[in-house]
Amino acid sequence: xxxxxxxxxxxxVASDKCPQCGVVVTTYRASLDKLRRGPQPGGISPxxxxxxxxxxxxSVPEAPTGAPAAAPSTPGWLSAPPPPATQAAAPSSxxxxxxxxxxxxxxxxxxxxxxxxxxxxxxxxxxxxxxxVRAYLWSESEFEGDRFAYHGTGRELIIGFVKxxxxxxxxxxxxxxxxxxxxxxALVIMxxxxxxxILAGIFIPVAIVGARRYRLSRTSWRGIRFSLRxxxxxxxxLWVRGWxxxxxxxxxxxPAFVTNQHRFLTSNTWFGSERxxxxxxxxxxxxxxxxxxxxxxxxxxxxxxxxLAKRQRYYAEHTRVAGARFRSTVTAPKLAWLTIxxxxxxxCTLGMAWPWLTVRKVRRTFAWLSLDGSLxxxxxxxxxxxxxxxxxxxxxxxxxxxxxx
Amino acid sequence: MRLDWDAAYxxxxxxxxxxxxxxxxxxxxxxxLRESATRFFWPFREIRQTQGAYAGEQVRLERGGDLAxxxxxxxxxxxSAARAASPEAAHLHEPGRRRFRVGLTFGxxxxxxxxxxxxxxxxxxxxxxxxxxxxxxxxEEKLGAAIVDHFAPPSRRCEDPARQARIDAIVAQxxxxxxxxxxxxxITIVNSxxxxxxxxxxxxxxxxxxxxxxxxxxxxxxxxxxxxxxxVLHRHVTRAIFQQASTGVLMAxxxxxVSGVVAYGLQGARTLGDLQMNRAAESEADRDGMRxxxxxxxxTEGMITFFDKLSKYEREHGGDSLTRxxxxxxxxxxxxxxxxxxAAAAPRPERRLLGEDDWNNVKSLCGELPxxxxxxxR
Numbered sequence: 200x201x202x203x204x205x206x207x208x209x210x211x212v213a214s215d216k217c218p219q220c221g222v223v224v225t226t227y228r229a230s231l232d233k234l235r236r237g238p239q240p241g242g243i244s245p246x247x248x249x250x251x252x253x254x255x256x257x258s259v260p261e262a263p264t265g266a267p268a269a270a271p272s273t274p275g276w277l278s279a280p281p282p283p284a285t286q287a288a289a290p291s292s293x294x295x296x297x298x299x300x301x302x303x304x305x306x307x308x309x310x311x312x313x314x315x316x317x318x319x320x321x322x323x324x325x326x327x328x329x330x331x332v333r334a335y336l337w338s339e340s341e342f343e344g345d346r347f348a349y350h351g352t353g354r355e356l357i358i359g360f361v362k363x364x365x366x367x368x369x370x371x372x373x374x375x376x377x378x379x380x381x382x383x384x385a386l387v388i389m390x391x392x393x394x395x396x397i398l399a400g401i402f403i404p405v406a407i408v409g410a411r412r413y414r415l416s417r418t419s420w421r422g423i424r425f426s427l428r429x430x431x432x433x434x435x436x437l438w439v440r441g442w443x444x445x446x447x448x449x450x451x452x453x454p455a456f457v458t459n460q461h462r463f464l465t466s467n468t469w470f471g472s473e474r475x476x477x478x479x480x481x482x483x484x485x486x487x488x489x490x491x492x493x494x495x496x497x498x499x500x501x502x503x504x505x506x507l508a509k510r511q512r513y514y515a516e517h518t519r520v521a522g523a524r525f526r527s528t529v530t531a532p533k534l535a536w537l538t539i540x541x542x543x544x545x546x547c548t549l550g551m552a553w554p555w556l557t558v559r560k561v562r563r564t565f566a567w568l569s570l571d572g573s574l575x576x577x578x579x580x581x582x583x584x585x586x587x588x589x590x591x592x593x594x595x596x597x598x599x600x601x602x603x604x
Numbered sequence: 605m606r607l608d609w610d611a612a613y614x615x616x617x618x619x620x621x622x623x624x625x626x627x628x629x630x631x632x633x634x635x636x637l638r639e640s641a642t643r644f645f646w647p648f649r650e651i652r653q654t655q656g657a658y659a660g661e662q663v664r665l666e667r668g669g670d671l672a673x674x675x676x677x678x679x680x681x682x683x684s685a686a687r688a689a690s691p692e693a694a695h696l697h698e699p700g701r702r703r704f705r706v707g708l709t710f711g712x713x714x715x716x717x718x719x720x721x722x723x724x725x726x727x728x729x730x731x732x733x734x735x736x737x738x739x740x741x742x743x744e745e746k747l748g749a750a751i752v753d754h755f756a757p758p759s760r761r762c763e764d765p766a767r768q769a770r771i772d773a774i775v776a777q778x779x780x781x782x783x784x785x786x787x788x789x790x791i792t793i794v795n796s797x798x799x800x801x802x803x804x805x806x807x808x809x810x811x812x813x814x815x816x817x818x819x820x821x822x823x824x825x826x827x828x829x830x831x832x833x834x835x836v837l838h839r840h841v842t843r844a845i846f847q848q849a850s851t852g853v854l855m856a857x858x859x860x861x862v863s864g865v866v867a868y869g870l871q872g873a874r875t876l877g878d879l880q881m882n883r884a885a886e887s888e889a890d891r892d893g894m895r896x897x898x899x900x901x902x903x904t905e906g907m908i909t910f911f912d913k914l915s916k917y918e919r920e921h922g923g924d925s926l927t928r929x930x931x932x933x934x935x936x937x938x939x940x941x942x943x944x945x946x947a948a949a950a951p952r953p954e955r956r957l958l959g960e961d962d963w964n965n966v967k968s969l970c971g972e973l974p975x976x977x978x979x980x981x982r
Contacts, residue, residue, distance in 0.1 A: 300660040300661075301658070301660055301661075302659070302660065305658050305659060305660070308706070308709040309658075311709055311712050311713045311716060312709060312712045314716045314720075314857060314858050315712045315713075315715050315716040315719065317857040318716060318719045318720060318723065318854075318857055318858075319719065322853065322857065325857070334654075334655075335658060338654075338655040338658075338661050338664070339658075339660055339661065344621075345621060345676075346655065346661070346662060346664070346676075348654065348655065348664065348674075350670075379746075420619075421614050421619045421620075421621055422614035422615065422616045422617075422619070422671075422672075422673070422674045423618070423619045424671065470619075471618075471619060549859065550859035551859065553859070576619045576620070577618070577619065577620050579618065579619040580617055580618050580619075581616060581617045581618065581671055
């Protein structure tokens with residue numbers, strides 16, 4: 200019956216059950232309808248206050264028709280049609296850039312207070328500290344006259360950390376050490392070690408998707424949330440297949456592997472009801488990748504920046520959103536200098552200069568990136584999803600940070 | 605007091621930014637959208653301020669649940685006006701206090717430094733001492749065995765049961781008086797020119813060939829072993845492991861999230877700091893090692909001569925493999941003077957552990973000595 204899964208956005212649902220996330224489409228739709236028919240508040244301020252309970256990871260790619268807004272007990276899902284009386288929706292065109300308005304000194308001040316509170320609370324404050332740094336960086340980032348906003352909370356992060364610890368780090372550590380403590384045979388120890396490394400390998404992509412899903416869902420611009428709408432499983436299989444193919448082809452598959460990851464993450468990213476599109480192909484990067492590998496040792500590794508810069512430009516040029524296309528002017532010398540000088544600065548100051556270096560890095564990154572063409576924003580509507588921070592906590596263990604902080 | 609301000613309104617449902625004008629009242633704000641002439645009222649007690657507390661930020665007010673409505677005001681003067689107009693707006697940020705906040709931040713800087721210093725010099729050593737004392741001996745033994753395997757893989761060990769037995773006899777005599785004795789001491793000789801000896805947790809002691817060959821008598825080796833045995837008994841290495849882990853956490857708290865290169869640089873800084881703290885452990889091992897020698901009836905002069913010899917050699921040939929030992933065992937004149945003072949308290953025994961020929965035989969355990977690696981003295 201359905202062609203698109205209402206829960207995860209999977210495109211080819213032939214039967215009533217989505218092959219990707221396993222949801223039964225009719226049941227899911229019915230429960231959504233039930234929620235949508237809740238009491239409708241009047242006025243222009245229709246949103247629920249206070250905590251709302253939501254079904255696990257509900258996200259709806261299609262804007263619903265009819266009901267103007269969600270009700271006070273709305274679970275999971277808030278969406279609305281375009282407003283009746285807004286200004287004319289003429290898409291503006293031209294080249295747009297984000298800019299960063301903050302300063303390293305202010306960020307350093309935030310950091311100092313954070314450090315004090317982390318020490319005084321024996322580390323518990325760490326999660327709130329992370330939120331404060333992110334909130335600052337987000338809210339000083341401006342695009343088209345509007346700031347980004349970060350909506351994560353320390354409470355969410357600590358719960359994510361505890362869950363990731365209980366369900367991942369603790370079992371893994373036990374699995375790793377128990378056979379030795381009980382003096383199991385060498386074969387058993389070998390087998391559990393192998394199992395642990397396989398499990399860790401599978402958890403890395405889970406962490407990447409989880410962290411990205413969380414961060415996007417806690418980021419907004421003009422009040423509209425970003426989201427990552429897909430289940431985790433296809434990314435894990437993409438990752439495992441990519442690793443195997445990369446090793447079997449002696450690395451030749453690597454550009455395709457990273458591009459597939461990027462395509463998966465980008466084309467499942469949404470800004471409200473607007474989906475990002477990526478049309479790059481890994482094979483286009485093979486020549487530059489090959490050349491930079493050949494030149495790796497003669498250039499003391501600097502040729503790698505050539506590949507990285509080309510990849511950034513290529514990825515930008517093949518990414519579209521709301522009718523506009525990204526463009527990047529980054530070059531290998533620029534990227535190499537930014538990266539190396541940041542390392543040197545951090546090393547020489549034992550990390551104390553990170554607030555200034557982070558601000559500098561964000562400024563440069565914004566300066567290199569632009570969004571060209573007509574940008575149709577006015578038809579974009581809110582479509583948020585319910586996400587927890589377990590993946591974020593997991594990513595903390597792998598040091599798999601995406602972007603800044 | 606100005607009560608009317610320009611603002612922009614985001615409804616939380618669309619990406620449209622709508623110009624609005626805001627009027628401050630005693631209990632809240634009146635918002636009027638320009639094009640649609642829609643008006644609505646936000647009571648102060650339902651308003652959250654999420655941006656606008658730092659220089660360069662605009663004022664962002666939110667109302668509602670997770671996907672809130674948003675009101676953006678470019679001018680931070682709005683905040684002062686709202687606070688002045690109503691006591692219910694006291695939770696909004698006061699821009700007039702920013703200067704005061706900068707002062708507080710400086711205070712926080714001083715407090716953070718003081719707290720960090722206190723944690724580093726008081727809390728961490730105390731914690732490490734308490735924690736190390738509670739580690740079961742069996743765990744220490746396992747850890748020690750792993751460290752020995754790392755420093756001295758079986759292929760690099762010098763295996764000579766007859767000569768090893770003479771060395772083990774020295775250890776037995778040395779540790780006879782130790783009560784209680786939870787550890788079984790095991791000496792491993794490594795075929796490497798490094799002049800060093802390492803105490804691993806759980807009674808494992810590694811002696812490198814370079815050190816063995818530079819001793820001129822059994823008493824000199826006994827001096828080194830007495831020192832290392834005390835490291836084991838005091839659980840210095842186990843404690844150092846706890847200390848290292850805790851300083852790592854402390855560094856992370858001070859510096860924030862760092863990875864890769866910076867973590868590596870921090871490692872260096874940490875090692876320097878730890879060395880500083882290890883001085884205390886070293887003098888403890890010296891003092892109690894000296895006592896051990898005296899109780900075992902072994903001539904303490906051997907320990908002193910050997911450390912003295914090392915420090916002279918260091919001055920003459922700065923920067924060779926010897927310095928490795930010195931870097932972790934600072935052989936200052938002060939240290940030797942302390943040892944002399946301790947030694948003077950007890951009479952010197954008449955009997956020597958081994959004759960000179962016997963000792964030359966034992967110390968060539970790793971094979972015949974090449975002429976140039978004989979002791980630096982004589």
